[in-house]
Amino acid sequence: MQLALSFSALLASVLFVLSATDSGVQAAPAKRARTVTLPLTRLHQNRGDVHPQVLLQQHINRSQRRIARMRGVAPPSKRELEQNLAKRLYIPAGGRPGKVQKRFNRVGTKGSVSLVEEDDDAKFEPFAKAAGRKGKGKGKAGTAGANSNAGGNSGAAASASGLTPANAPTANNSLGLAIEAQDVGYIATIQMGTPPRDFNILMDSGSADLWVGAENCQSESGGDCGNHTFLGPQSSSTFTDTNKQFQVTYGTGNVQGDIIQDNIVVAGLALNAHTFGVATAESVDFSSDSVPFDGLMGLAQSTLSEQGVLTPVEALAQAGLIGDAITSYKISRLADNKNDGEITFGGLDPTKFDASTLVTFDNVATDGFWEGAMDGVTVDGQDTGLQGRSAILDTGTTLIVAPPADATAVHQLIDGAQDDGQGGFTIPCNTNASVALSFGGQEFAIDTRDLVFAQADATGTNCVSGISSGQIVDDVTWLVGDVFLKNAYYSTDVTKNQISLAKLV
Template identity: 60%
Template sequence: MQLSLPFTTLLAGVLLALNVNAVPVAQQPRMVTLPLKRMEVRSDEHPRILLQQQINRASKRLALMTGREAPTEAMMTEALRKRVLEVEGPEGLERRRVGLFGATKDKRFNRTGVPKNGKRSPKKGKNAGNAGNAGATGNTGATGNGGAAAGSSAIGGPDSATGVEVANTPTTGNSLGLNIEGPDVGYLATIQMGTPPQNYLILMDSGSADLWVASEACQSTAGGDCGNHQTLGSTSSSSFVASNTPFQVTYGTGAVQGAIIQDDITVAGLTLKAHTFGVTTSETPDFADDSVPFDGLMGLAQSTLSEQQTPTPVESLASAGLISDAITSYKISRAADNLNDGEITFGALDTTKFDQSTLTTVPNVNTQGFWEAALDAITVDGQDTGLQGRTAILDTGTTLIVAPVDDATAVHQLITGSQADGQGGFTVPCDFNQSVALTVGGTVFAIEPQDIALQPPNQDGSCTSGISGGSFGTSNTEWLVGDVFLKNAYYSTDVGKNTVSLAKLV
């Protein structure tokens, strides 16, 4: 898979949260659940600048997913330059000149849009994060089922340095914590790797198919090591088996390269012995920087996309009989709700999370290995936009809904008070209360108005729309449907049946 995107122009589809303090509970041996946790992004950026970063990232991600020519770095830098000029004028451009055009990256244009003013704990050593059956004990000091992370408030409160909000104790057995990047952007879980097992915070991405963490020898392309992240190698793990087989993956928010290895991994108490995956020897700052709180990434698309040419963990868990089927299911929480109730389940669907009468299962229409469903209709307050033959790539690693410009315009023409900004984005009234809905498999899935009218407000009192337009040619019909929609449905994928399921949340 090729999901590349340039340096300064992206808002991370993937940041991560730090620590998990839920304990695995052996309740359902053929399925395991990891709760999703939320991390608040701390940024002093104007909402429209953040919007442009997200549009740039999602536009390139979708173009590369669908085999079209992606926007160039120059095109995206120019779009960001125009947005800064619009919002902050020439003074803003001058202040950011080096970060936009020079070799030195302005800290306000890092991969997440988050100023690098937070302090993290000292770099984790060999024994940091040892995880036994009693609970997570590592990355940031979580100490078991009731323990909060060092430097954080009680469950539900943000970490003072990272903005991480800790998820509630899972409601389903065999559960650990999975974090959500704010504002409702990316999701991660703590799993264990190596012998003795140590905790690793891993981004869960339904739009890729490779698992990796940093090696003990990892170097940043910007110089130095790969930051304040847990590493894996023969020094820290006695079960680590190296190889000389290289791999390289390019994402929408950076790139990594390294070597294929084998080591034990444990997902919510289920252990895969000598699992094959990757350790990175080189990472771009999008992954290596200290401001990035995750240790690696787990791709949850089909392994036909894998650059490592290896099965995904969920596929391996199913092959080993540890879960019933190679199914991954998502209940994504919304930051504004402050419920911290997001969970990811491997092996089945958690029927306590959705209205079973609304469960809709449709074929995956993507032949490459992404998860893509046919859209029956796109409506606003029940009025059909007239857009036919569209499909939706369902991607947990994308914040917005990004559609062809003409499609996005058709949707906003039915939204009272909406305005196009001339760069692919739209604004809507902050008191927006119309029902935008996607119909899949005959079932209408409405999007909460708060997920369309993104906070905080712009200076003119409007709110940025969660639906944006991207230029991908003249005949494209694919939409990239990210968290703006996925927060509003239970979402599940099945490798064996090659299907996508959606249901209404309860």
Template identity: 50%
Template structure:
């Protein structure tokens, strides 16, 4: 069903996907279990609420280009090159008469300078939260249907109260029953985004498991851990694509609004005075290597070595929903030169093996069963007959596998000899340009946007798939249709697959667009990676 709402109204609805209210999901405090498994909760990280979806997509591409260059030891693209890519994206949006930023920030694309664009060249890991008005309007919109959207009107979408109008628009779609299933971008997802909701996970039924709360429409993931004496909760990004663990320090001048750790807050805190610095595709951090007590799901590591930040770049400093980051690649990749938490748990005998397993949930499924598990695989989450285990082919510490093939709707697209780095810290699938073109050319209705990205019909039923260890793993069409590009939720969507010259001609960077569709587990001791089909 086509919605004839003003673009600004729908745009704000879509952009609200990246707002969320803070909700805690505390780990279950359990003694060590016989099976050696513990599980942590995950939450979604807030994303930008102020830019057009296509600009946000380009930010993700820029981030991936830099991240992948670092992964493979290649020269990173310059800030100037990334800015030019973003300027081209902005020019394309302007040519269609659309706004780059949402109206509530008070200005559109016209007149933006290169210096202004540099500030949004890459996505932050979390930005401003939405307001309570949007949440209230979401419920009202769902009840009132089309009348609420009409009352909001185009004018409200460009004023300070745009969140309310967007929520009402989402309510219209939900009340009418439109855009569910394969009819287009799901109304339930739009409504959840517009209301800034956090879908709480069901109570886990498996021992040593803690639920995963879903922010808006499937964004990134955060886990709650405890640090210090007395212990305090810290929310940290869970990232299989890096290997350093750090949180904001009490002497950090740029960490306002975060939970802080230091001698002033913890009697067991020790600062080694040894510096560390980590640069990510979407920010950087520097600080000191410290030791303190770390508790994961009730299991305690005393004198664990990690980092506290004395300075964070804006991408981290402005993130209200995370206090740091936990890297879960291999410690050979660590800038701090220390064991990752999962490796320390195994070394101290608190878990049987240095295994990290991910079940990443999708809002549209309404299962709310996501989790991250340390020490084993949660066999209740996958079909054990489909489990495949592959050797890690990366020598630096990333998790990378050989891919047997890529297909669209069951038809092989002729891409042999490729490898893929599996990264929970990346949202999209990023492929070398020729590979992305070959894959997306086989998707009915897919079109190149001329900027390295693609669009697909929001109603697509196309299934792309990766073959791993002889087993084919499908990507749900709902994940392929990443974000609508207009006010028609049954129109075109930005695709979850994009191209970029970000490494070798045969290397892919595979993020959550795929990983939501498989159980994903890594084993440090065996240097292996496992996948299984979800149940």
């Protein structure tokens, strides 16, 4: 094998590893409890000097730890994950990185180690592509251009580091989901305090705590918590501190602070004296000026809540403001230039999906996340023989991670696919392969732009597949992230403990 990474890419990757190693997070056995948190998104800037093979290993490592935490088993050790990453630094001759399009994932199983951090702009600015950024604070809207198969984004989309505003929602009790950067995250605006003020909130289907920065918020890197909107007694006359504390640790960041009560308005629905958190301390992952949101709303089941309170959607249902604790997501793809992302509370928006394709199935998870039976997998209509599988549907995961034998079975049916021997696969960048997953008797095809994760080399011929293999607890459980979920209308129902999927229109 030949070391084919550029010097700056290699140095940046090593520095990222050292940063993760120095974080002091221990790879202790996980407890299967309410501490599982899977943030939908976290801000990451584009780093043109990080090779896509290294990027792929980051996602594989994170997925492995995420699955271990979900299943309540000891995750791979930090040393094991670092060794996996080190192997990725050695790539075939000719694999020198070119100008590639990448989509960075926000991650964060509670307490996990995210190897090769991409968050600390100040530390790694020499290796960043400054031209791919559009200022600080809440950012400027990006512009989508012509579609590209490699990476699923256009060049214009790839340069968007701010927010692309959503169109007005088409259903009651709904909020538009602004697109952050290259489909990195989805952010809505809610109101908090008295008088009510707007807060940009990242909508997270996999955690269960609502928090925003406190007026006295301090960054762990020193100084205040950046160019954000904060909540506290100076700005809200209805703010009440309960004198209780909370802490949430994500894979690439953490917050801690006070549990408080104040008025909030979500999609026009008012919750007075709602209990949630204000962060008095944030890691740079949240406090940086480049982060375009003020807080995070977790919308999994409240059994995951570190604050021990109802999620907003559960509180809305309890108050009778919505019929059921349902949260529905239409996640946009920036390259489509539709900007029709939307989150709906209490029901589904029938204008976003084909009603004849709607299927509903039981949530089989017991710890508050969402998992259902997956009937089968096909490639170009050919059955892979993978029946009796279970899929954890997680908007906080970028890739689809399948057990090794299953991932191999899928790629054997994709012309030109190759196993890299380390959990990843390459596929032709111009592939027309149609991979589809089935739930509730309904088949959902994955857009080829999502299947093609990023260019694997400078030739533009080989690309990294959006489906990888991971050491999952058993041989039948998949972790299904946004590579799939951007291709379906996704709805979760806490009241009935069910999941719904439908084809988009």
